Amino acid sequence: MAQREAGTIYDVDLPRLDGKPAKLSEYAGEVVLAVNVASKCGSTPQYAGLERLYEKYSAQGFTVLGFPCNQFFGQEPGSAEKIQEFCTVNYGVTFPLFTKLDVKGDNQHPLYAILTETPDDAGKAGNVRWNFEKFLVGRDGRVVRRFRSKVEPEDPQLVQAIESLL
DSSP states (O other), X not given: OOOOSSOSGGXXXXXXXXXXXXXXXXXXXXEEEEEEEOSSSTTTTHHHHHHHHHHHHGGGTEEEEEEEOOTTTTOOOSOHHHHHHHHHHHXXXXXXXXXXXXXXXXXXXXXXXXXXXXXXXXXXXXXXXSTTOEEEEOTTSOEEEEEOTTSOTTOHHHHHHHHHHO
16 A cells, blocks of 8 residues: 555545544644544443543544544444444443444555554554544644554543644
């Protein structure tokens, strides 16, 4: 796969969960937290914290973007409609959700090819290891920091990193 020269998330187009076309360039100038999500995972309750972050900071130019993924033990098996219903009913999710995609492997989506170039705080880049891995993207569309799945959405390190970009 040829590497993108620009290397920003704004280079990527992908449909929303409802199937409507979307361009990530719609979020140009915002701070973005990109998260691979799943409905049947031990980390699924993180949806609640992601929604609280979205509600707290969206007026300041922050958004959470959720990317359902079924690559980790089939923990996102549902249709787009089922995923949307689950997220809305169980966690009151109002942040944007996109179509299911692959975050690793031969069919890795180009968005995740960009995101996974960034190392975590331990210096490790490469494949997403589990659901709910978080990528903090600055207003210029470039990844600023990567947080592995065990970092909760409202972890002080993550909140401080978001606030520093707003």
